[in-house]
Amino acid sequence: MPAPALAPLVLVVVVLIVSIVMSRRRGYPRGGMVVVRCNQGHLFTTMWVPLASFKAIRLGVVRLQRCPVGNHLAFVTPVRPGDLTEEERLIAEQNRDLPIP
Numbered sequence: 876m877p878a879p880a881l882a883p884l885v886l887v888v889v890v891l892i893v894s895i896v897m898s899r900r901r902g903y904p905r906g907g908m909v910v911v912r913c914n915q916g917h918l919f920t921t922m923w924v925p926l927a928s929f930k931a932i933r934l935g936v937v938r939l940q941r942c943p944v945g946n947h948l949a950f951v952t953p954v955r956p957g958d959l960t961e962e963e964r965l966i967a968e969q970n971r972d973l974p975i976p
Contacts (some may be wrong), residue, residue: 908974910959910967913942913949918963921972923953929975944970 900950919942932962933941933951959967 908971909966910954910956911938911951912954913945913947913951915942915945915947915949917942917944917949917970918954918959918967919944919970919972920967921951922974930973940972962967 907923908920910918911921911923912918912942921940928938928940931938931951937950937952939948941947942951954967956964
């Protein structure tokens with residue numbers, strides 16, 4: 876592969892690494908079973924793997940996927956654990972998405 880063709884790939888990798896590091900510094904979960912909030916406010920737990928997704932369309936930190944609470948297609952974002960009340964944690968635990976990323 877010629878060197879100029881590598882430049883876009885290197886740029887993508889650098890952007891991904893920087894976004895992961897920034898998310899972690901802001902207190903967002905690293906991955907695994909994560910509490911997320913859909914754009915309609917529903918809380919649920921889903922499998923969140925950085926850089927991978929089989930059931931959602933990844934748009935940076937936001938994902939477009941099915942919300943199991945409202946049974947609708949929604950933009951979802953991870954929620955910092957420290958931002959949740961105990962009641963919200965319980966609600967999210969009771970509403971789980973498929974256990975695949």
